[in-house]
Amino acid sequence: MNIAIIGAGALGSVIGFHLAAVSNVTLIDPWAEHVHAINDGGLRCLIDHEERIVTLSATTDPSGVKPVEVALITVKAAQTAWAAEVAAHVLTPDGVAYTLQNGLGNAEILSVRLGKQHVGQAVTTLGATLLGPGYVRLAGRGPTTFGATPVLHLAYAIADKFRASGLPAAVSTDLIGLVWGKLIVNVGINALTAILRVPNGALATTPAARSLVRKVVEEAVAVAQAAGVTLSLTDPVAETLAVAQATAVNYSSMLQDVLRGAPTEIDTINGAIVREGGRLGVPTPCNAMLCELVAALEETAPLRVQA
Structure with missing residues (x-):
């Protein structure tokens, strides 16, 4: 082939x-x-x-x-x-x-x-x-x-x-649940690792980060349920944290983008949840805030203070 x-x-x-x-x-x-x-x-x-x-x-x-x-x-x-x-x-x-x-x-x-x-x-x-x-x-x-x-x-x-x-x-023969399942995992990992500048595993081992993961994932699950999607995830929060732990040393794709000052995929990940939530009448304030923070990271890349 x-x-x-x-x-x-x-x-x-x-x-x-x-x-x-x-x-x-x-x-x-x-x-x-x-x-x-x-x-x-x-x-x-x-x-x-x-x-x-x-x-x-x-x-x-x-x-x-x-x-x-x-x-x-x-x-x-x-x-x-x-x-x-x-x-x-x-x-x-x-x-x-x-x-x-x-x-x-x-x-x-x-x-x-x-x-x-x-x-x-x-x-x-x-x-x-x-x-x-x-x-x-x-x-x-x-x-x-x-x-x-x-x-x-x-x-x-x-x-x-x-x-x-x-x-x-x-x-x-049916990928909709898997597509949304991956989306929800990405919602919980990508933007947060990009903002916090940490590898995936830090989200699973830091109490404050775990709390943030829970909030953004629960919003995404509510949107999926309103859209009539049967998720592939049994416990979306726990499974998102499990993925973060299983890929503990990995830098998420969004973190890699932010580190090199490149455009991110925030609009098709957390942004997709915000848009679908707006269409379906489901509040998504945490995901909306992550979208704004990542957008600000992109726009301020040339001005960033180095440690």
């Missing part, structure tokens, strides 16, 4: 590192320094304190990529429109682009460009941290679940490739 991973950040690179052992994989990303490092010296991945290296192809220019049956979309939400254009160029006529992105709304953006028949939803709980150009860390080996639509045999084929590479994976 030929696979393109569109977005070679932390998550895309960790997935590419593993799949390269069982498939023909091409990483596509606009970060030239990262791409050059991978092509020059391979992709390095830190797994359980052991550094490993694989050789695979990476490029900033999708025009030279051979057609692929599957494209995995792992960019940040702000790059989804770009990823859709890349996917349109590299997919075979019967190919599918699976979004593994955070938040809500990415599949809809992809569908506008590609058509619903070429867009699949996937949910992953893999943890990954970008350590530098050509260098990533696997921070949590959580499962990835692919939606059975729009092409069942491709969903099973890519799930098989994940499992063959050592990454747990499955196929589901």
Whole structure:
């Protein structure tokens, strides 16, 4: 199977590192320094304190990529429109682009460009941290679940490739509960770690942080219930804290964005809860405050005082 991973950040690179052992994989990303490092010296991945290296192809220019049956979309939400254009160029006529992105709304953006028949939803709980150009860390080996639509045999084929590479994976006919379950976990972890400047595990071990996690997660659960969503989480607060503990050393994607002064995905994570809450008449003051704080962090990045 030929696979393109569109977005070679932390998550895309960790997935590419593993799949390269069982498939023909091409990483596509606009970060030239990262791409050059991978092509020059391979992709390095830190797994359980052991550094490993694989050789695979990476490029900033999708025009030279051979057609692929599957494209995995792992960019940040702000790059989804770009990823859709890349996917349109590299997919075979019967190919599918699976979004593994955070938040809500990415599949809809992809569908506008590609058509619903070429867009699949996937949910992953893999943890990954970008350590530098050509260098990533696997921070949590959580499962990835692919939606059975729009092409069942491709969903099973890519799930098989994940499992063959050592990454747990499955196929589901109903991802709505999983999508919202991941959203709620991200609601509880991403913005708080970005604001507090702490790895995920600190949220599970600090009483004040645990209290904040509870408040924002409970708001998100109330919104999901009002929307008629049957969640995949039995105890959302406890399971969010468990994910934080299981990925204790990981820097959340939003923390990584804030540390380098890049735009975050706050609008598609906590912002999605605020918008849905407004539509459904469910108050979300804690999530609204987190959205404002992260927006302020982004806007004041050039003025930040260094320790």
